Amino acid sequence: MIQIPWLTADSLDFPPSSSALAEPDGLLAAGGDLSPARLLSAYRRGIFPWFEPGQPILWWTPNPRTVVFPDQLHISHSLRKVLRRGDFTVTSDRAFAEVMQACAAPRAGASGTWIGPAMIDAYTELHQMGYAHSVEVWRDEQLVGGLYGLVLGKVFFGESMFSRADNASKVAFTHLARQLAEWRFAVLDCQVASDHLFTLGAQEIAREDFEQILLDCAHTPSLKGPWSLSATRDW
Structure with a gap:
């Protein structure tokens, strides 16, 4: 089973990109929200959301880019x-x-x-x-x-x-x-x-x-x- 960190609503912190999975490439974390503050914080670190409706929010930072x-x-x-x-x-x-x-x-x-x-x-x-x-x-x-x-x-x-x-x-x-x-x-x-x-x-x-x-x-x-x-x- 894939294990990735779950983001909480009270923090905008993300795990270090070095902890992202190699397969699927770049999967870093799940959870959190799509608030402007979180999205801007994510993008400044090279992280973006990508998930299907009905799924938890998934956060990615692929390597290579x-x-x-x-x-x-x-x-x-x-x-x-x-x-x-x-x-x-x-x-x-x-x-x-x-x-x-x-x-x-x-x-x-x-x-x-x-x-x-x-x-x-x-x-x-x-x-x-x-x-x-x-x-x-x-x-x-x-x-x-x-x-x-x-x-x-x-x-x-x-x-x-x-x-x-x-x-x-x-x-x-x-x-x-x-x-x-x-x-x-x-x-x-x-x-x-x-x-x-x-x-x-x-x-x-x-x-x-x-x-x-x-x-x-x-x-x-x-x-x-x-x-x-x-x-x-x-x-």
């Missing part, structure tokens, strides 16, 4: 053509709730979603506080793609993205990464690996290296409030 350094974003030739055509309009913080709901919707080949009502409520509250942000991709005024995540200092913690049109999530991610590079963000955290992310320049780094980035860059003042992405780009 998948990240994109914004100035090392990779844009393929085919994606560059999509960006230059201008088929999509890209905004930020215009439809945060709709983006979360779209990310929570059932997907082909998946039996459920980990973005339940409690997660939506928690991150919507962080959005209202200026910590969580969304990027939206529109075609003919229809929301066809997007992503959302959390910002601390010069670190963007990506949570989830969705696509209802070819390349829409990649367009959202690319616009975000370019903007983060302009704002001199240190890293865009992607949490865990996927082929989709590797096509955009994602790489895996050791957990201790990621934690050092957080110590250096996640404790500076955060860029709060509604974001505005640069309207024009040279792709």
